[in-house]
């Protein structure tokens with residue numbers, strides 16, 4: 145029986161136009177649709193595949209306020225066994241990792257899966273931080289994950305190639321595209337998600353190490369300089385003598 | 391006090407992103423009026439290490455033994471954190487590479503240090519220590535205040551210029567105090583495509599989208615890329631359809647890149663695609679639809695059929711090279 149913990153974050157939908165309020169100190173949530181982080185969704189899909197046929201359980205954990213519960217229910221609809229919500233604002237990656245490590249410490253999970261990064265703060269920090277806090281291995285940007293007894297073989301992306309590793313249980317892995325197909329919840333899943341257990345726990349205290357004090361959006365680019373389709377040589381010339389990039 | 395920079399090697403050599411990290415760390419050390427120490431793990435020739443002096447490292451801690459031969463983030467993090475303590479480092483700098491992403495958070499936890507990932511500018515060191523980094527998949531920047539006595543910063547590749555300040559670094563052997571339990575991960579195989587420019591490191595990128603119709607049409611993309619010394623990339627549907635490998639997929643759910651030049655051919659410019667490429671210095675768009683959203687964020691563009699335009703671009707690059 146395998147025991148898997150999947151960490152899920154609640155992020156602005158990928159089409160969101162990012163704006164800020166309060167003198168550019170806060171992300172403007174008005175009208176923004178929040179979704180399950182796409183990378184976490186594939187981590188969850190892989191966890192469900194690995195525990196199919198009653199071969200184990202998948203718990204999802206989220207550090208967030210009550211407003212994240214629709215996303216948690218979605219994870220349950222996709223097929224997670226049960227869910228835990230740590231009732232707190234996810235202050236920064238260290239705060240989140242501390243909460244998850246504190247919860248997971250005595251639970252004997254065989255593996256903890258996360259996404260490779262969250263698409264809002266994109267720190268790609270939480271998985272390695274959990275690994276360090278629990279003093280277990282962490283690997284990230286995992287594109288394949290198979291189990292063999294009490295260890296896993298994973299394929300990790302590296303610059304210009306890949307690395308194949310074996311890691312004994314327990315470990316943390318941050319998953320990317322390729323690790324599984326995205327699963328779409330079916331009607332049965334959606335119905336059963338309403339009654340699956342979702343427990344809410346209070347956060348442990350964590351020292352604040354960092355704080356975002358200001359946001360900015362990139363300066364708009366000037367208007368595009370169009371070159372006539374009959375004359376692509378002109379483009380190459382501009383890239384060479386004006387932009388000086390080739 | 392000191393600033394410590396981890397200099398990751400790729401098969402014994404340092405890439406440009408590492409010289410950027412050393413230059414960046416040197417500038418921080420100067421701001422803080424302190425020394426720059428580098429740490430190198432694995433098999434690197436002494437001449438390579440001494441050469442780091444050119445970018446401002448005064449001393450290089452060098453550690454090489456059998457068990458540290460290949461990268462295991464848990465063990466490397468132990469070694470680097472140990473070095474940070476011994477050198478009394480105030481700031482630890484890494485490159486925000488794939489390995490850097492696996493290391494910085496672990497080092498941060500070990501040192502109870504704030505971690506700023508993907509920094510794009512020098513930190514503000516007077517008053518409150520803060521640094522600017524990318525956020526929301528490159529759709530925004532965030533300035534992060536770091537409250538801890540030690541700070542860990544990973545630098546976005548291609549965001550800071552390499553600066554040569556001259557000098558030779560002294561080399562000091564460093565001891566391996568990693569725990570045996572840091573080595574549970576076993577590397578079985580490393581596969582590298584050596585004949586290609588790797589996308590995350592590339593300064594020039596030629597990218598193709600669904601407008602190219604099928605994998606059989608990638609010949610001209612590769613030819614243009616080869617001529618320019620560029621890496622190839624693609625949009626998500628292209629890798630989803632297995633026209634190209636997933637490792638080439640850029641965007642919100644793929645790789646984020648910031649090359650000097652990004653040429654997008656037959657790509658519409660969906661917001662999720664732009665998230666991965668919008669910090670490119672110069673963007674060129676080739677698309678037959680004048681209304682394609684990509685033109686709104688492009689610096690140069692041609693409205694037209696890629697199958698007619700790209701071969702002409704190839705010819706023009708060839709003649710540019712002949713005349714160079």
Ligand SMILES: Cc1cc2nc3c(=O)[nH]c(=O)nc-3n(C[C@H](O)[C@H](O)[C@H](O)COP(=O)(O)OP(=O)(O)OC[C@H]3O[C@@H](n4cnc5c(N)ncnc54)[C@H](O)[C@@H]3O)c2cc1C
Pocket residue numbers: 158182598599600601602624625626627628639640641642643644655656657658659660661662663666676677678679682694695696697
């Ligand atoms: C959660 C989520 C995450 C996503 N993440 C990503 C991501 O990371 N990266 C990504 O790329 N996409 C991502 N997408 C998909 C994204 O929304 C777009 O669907 C995708 O980028 C479109 O790819 P494309 O531009 O290649 O294809 P299309 O949108 O089909 O565009 C093809 C373009 O080619 C042009 N064209 C056609 N023929 C020619 C010709 N002969 N010559 C010149 N131009 C021609 C057309 O005018 C058109 O603009 C994501 C979507 C979702 C929902």
Ligand SMILES: Nc1ncnc2c1ncn2[C@@H]1O[C@H](COP(=O)(O)O)[C@@H](O)[C@H]1O
Pocket residue numbers: 150151152153154181183184205206207208234237240257258259260261262263265266267268269270271
């Ligand atoms: N608030 C959160 N609650 C639970 N898991 C999270 C949270 N934030 C991030 N994670 C997990 O950590 C991964 C990496 O996030 P990040 O370090 O923010 O890029 C995500 O893909 C999630 O799996």
